[in-house]
Amino acid sequence: MSEGPTSRELTLSFSVGLAKSEAFPLLLRELTDGLHRLGIEAQLVAGGAVVHRGSSIGSVTEREDGGSVRLTWQSAPWSDSAPLKIALQCSGEGTGSRITLEVQGCERPIGDGGPELLGWLATSFLAPALHSLAPSTFGDWLTDRRARRPAGPWSEETYRDPKFHWPNFLLILDRLPLGREDRLLEVGCGGGAFLRRALESGCSAVAIDHSPEMVRTARSLNRTAVEGGRADIREGEADRLPVPDEEFSCVVSTGAFGFFPDPEAVLREMHRALRPGGRLAIFSATSALRGTPACPEPMASRTHFYDDEELREMAARAGFASVEVEQPTLRRYAEEAGIPPEAMALFEGGGGAQLLLARRPS
Ligand SMILES: C[S@@+](CC[C@H](N)C(=O)[O-])C[C@H]1O[C@@H](n2cnc3c(N)ncnc32)[C@H](O)[C@@H]1O
Numbered sequence: 124m125s126e127g128p129t130s131r132e133l134t135l136s137f138s139v140g141l142a143k144s145e146a147f148p149l150l151l152r153e154l155t156d157g158l159h160r161l162g163i164e165a166q167l168v169a170g171g172a173v174v175h176r177g178s179s180i181g182s183v184t185e186r187e188d189g190g191s192v193r194l195t196w197q198s199a200p201w202s203d204s205a206p207l208k209i210a211l212q213c214s215g216e217g218t219g220s221r222i223t224l225e226v227q228g229c230e231r232p233i234g235d236g237g238p239e240l241l242g243w244l245a246t247s248f249l250a251p252a253l254h255s256l257a258p259s260t261f262g263d264w265l266t267d268r269r270a271r272r273p274a275g276p277w278s279e280e281t282y283r284d285p286k287f288h289w290p291n292f293l294l295i296l297d298r299l300p301l302g303r304e305d306r307l308l309e310v311g312c313g314g315g316a317f318l319r320r321a322l323e324s325g326c327s328a329v330a331i332d333h334s335p336e337m338v339r340t341a342r343s344l345n346r347t348a349v350e351g352g353r354a355d356i357r358e359g360e361a362d363r364l365p366v367p368d369e370e371f372s373c374v375v376s377t378g379a380f381g382f383f384p385d386p387e388a389v390l391r392e393m394h395r396a397l398r399p400g401g402r403l404a405i406f407s408a409t410s411a412l413r414g415t416p417a418c419p420e421p422m423a424s425r426t427h428f429y430d431d432e433e434l435r436e437m438a439a440r441a442g443f444a445s446v447e448v449e450q451p452t453l454r455r456y457a458e459e460a461g462i463p464p465e466a467m468a469l470f471e472g473g474g475g476a477q478l479l480l481a482r483r484p485s
Pocket residue numbers: 269270271272273282285288310311312313314316317331332333334337359360361362376377378379382383384
């Protein structure tokens with residue numbers, strides 16, 4: 124913050140190891156996605172609008188593809204202060220880039236350039252920034268980014284074709300054969316790879332994920348089925364499934380159950396979504412995989428593992444019948460999926476994989 128007669132200026136700058144031509148578009152994409160998660164829809168193009176919960180809060184006054192975007196952030200309806208001016212710039216620095224954020228006029232909505240501005244800076248801006256640097260916050264961020272709410276180029280590419288999840292997918296489809304008459308609901312669909320394979324049966328499907336980036340990836344991977352009306356991929360939470368009662372003949376979830384904060388609420392939702400007699404299959408990992416390459420830190424300590432009995436009881440309490448939980452061996456499916464021999468040990472023997480099968484009573 125620098126003292127100035129008319130406007131205080133906030134400047135923040137950091138360097139990244141990416142050439143400017145790569146860094147700038149990626150920054151704008153990540154920023155757009157990050158704002159979306161916070162309820163702000165921003166079109167970071169010249170003249171683009173910024174909308175927060177349905178109300179316009181700003182606009183893009185200038186965008187240079189070479190590396191800068193300037194925005195004005197409207198004043199609050201209760202304030203007659205001038206809009207904030209925000210500039211985001213990316214400039215080349217050696218083989219990498221330097222990103223700079225400049226904000227002018229932070230004191231305006233507060234109406235005080237002294238202690239109140241300092242209070243805002245410390246509590247609303249710096250404290251969350253320092254919190255983001257705490258070790259456990261990095262662990263939470265990495266867990267979300269890679270698995271619990273995947274986002275970013277690595278996850279988008281990985282979950283389009285998650286090589287090491289294919290044995291799980293093949294097992295599920297073996298135990299829960301699908302046909303043209305089936306209407307499938309998948310919960311936690313990631314990049315839509317299981318969905319794509321399931322649709323080969325001729326079934327129709329709805330898939331849900333709470334990561335907007337995964338929804339986008341799954342829609343692009345299943346474009347033909349989505350455009351043909353045979354698949355619908357929706358952003359939503361597993362414990363509040365955005366689907367009507369009793370619509371589905373089967374529900375599947377794979378690789379997601381251990382991340383649900385309230386698994387019983389999810390099971391009740393799955394039960395609600397199933398027709399009477401409908402089938403359920405949930406694939407997850409047991410605690411034997413905690414800390415292995417299949418479930419490394421920081422994910423491992425942020426994943427819930429359930430023993431078979433616990434899972435059986437939860438499903439029964441949610442109203443399911445014919446509940447079976449097993450720890451199948453995946454070797455056969457790993458061979459079929461083309462897992463390389465050096466990684467085969469991960470799929471040998473039982474004890475790591477856990478499969479719950481159940482039915483909604485007729
Ligand atoms: C490890 S990924 C597995 C993705 C995919 N099923 C697969 O096996 O490749 C877990 C997925 O579950 C989703 N997920 C986790 N918790 C969720 C929740 N509460 N509601 C909806 N989706 C959730 C994540 O966003 C992520 O896409």
